[in-house]
Amino acid sequence: VMVWLRRTTHYLFIVVVAVNSTLLTINAGDYIFYTDWMWTSFVVFSISQSTMLAVGAIYYMLFTGVPGTATYYATIMTIYTWVAKGAWFALGYPYDFIAVPIWIPSAMLLDLTYWATRRNKHAAIIIGGTLIGLSLPLFNMVNLLLIRDPLEVAFKYPRPTLPAYMTPIEPQVGKFYNSPVALGAGAGAVLTVPIAALGAKLNTWTYRWMAA
Numbered sequence: 001v002m003v004w005l006r007r008t009t010h011y012l013f014i015v016v017v018a019v020n021s022t023l024l025t026i027n028a029g030d031y032i033f034y035t036d037w038m039w040t041s042f043v044v045f046s047i048s049q050s051t052m053l054a055v056g057a058i059y060y061m062l063f064t065g066v067p068g069t070a071t072y073y074a075t076i077m078t079i080y081t082w083v084a085k086g087a088w089f090a091l092g093y094p095y096d097f098i099a100v101p102i103w104i105p106s107a108m109l110l111d112l113t114y115w116a117t118r119r120n121k122h123a124a125i126i127i128g129g130t131l132i133g134l135s136l137p138l139f140n141m142v143n144l145l146l147i148r149d150p151l152e153v154a155f156k157y158p159r160p161t162l163p164a165y166m167t168p169i170e171p172q173v174g175k176f177y178n179s180p181v182a183l184g185a186g187a188g189a190v191l192t193v194p195i196a197a198l199g200a201k202l203n204t205w206t207y208r209w210m211a212a
Contacts, residue, residue, distance in 0.1 A: 058110065
């Protein structure tokens with residue numbers, strides 16, 4: 001009974017991590033491009049999304065040992081975020097009010113790395129983590145280019161809980177640097193690897209807990 005309870009609790013934990021990841025996403029990305037720090041917001045958003053995806057996806061993938069589970073994890077996050085997007089839409093806000101981050105292709109690269117290296121954990125951490133950090137800002141920028149101007153949406157449909165300091169103002173594009181994708185990808189590639197290693201280490205702790 002205890003073994004069943006631990007395994008059930010663990011799988012529930014995976015779902016809880018995915019839900020919390022989604023909530024963090026909505027909070028981190030909600031104001032993206034809505035201030036004069038629009039490029040800075042994108043870089044911070046890219047790093048937070050890359051590291052958050054890596055720690056959960058590699059944890060889940062290494063626990064099952066099956067390539068493909070990282071993509072499954074990213075799909076859970078995407079579905080929850082689309083539910084939140086639908087909730088905002090039902091309240092009368094426009095379809096583009098929340099931009100759903102593009103996690104799935106990056107998670108697929110992690111799965112592909114794990115599969116191509118014959119389930120090598122260290123390759124998944126180093127190569128897979130790097131690929132997540134490099135690819136996610138690119139996919140997200142392409143996604144943002146395909147939706148309605150976020151700044152226009154921010155002016156016409158301000159958040160009900162929008163704090164005063166987040167009031168949309170005219171953006172200062174290129175004030176500090178001109179390539180948020182490159183900066184986000186560079187920083188993400190460096191930071192995602194140790195965070196992926198943390199996800200792998202969490203797996204070790206989980207196994208010890210289950211065996212106790």
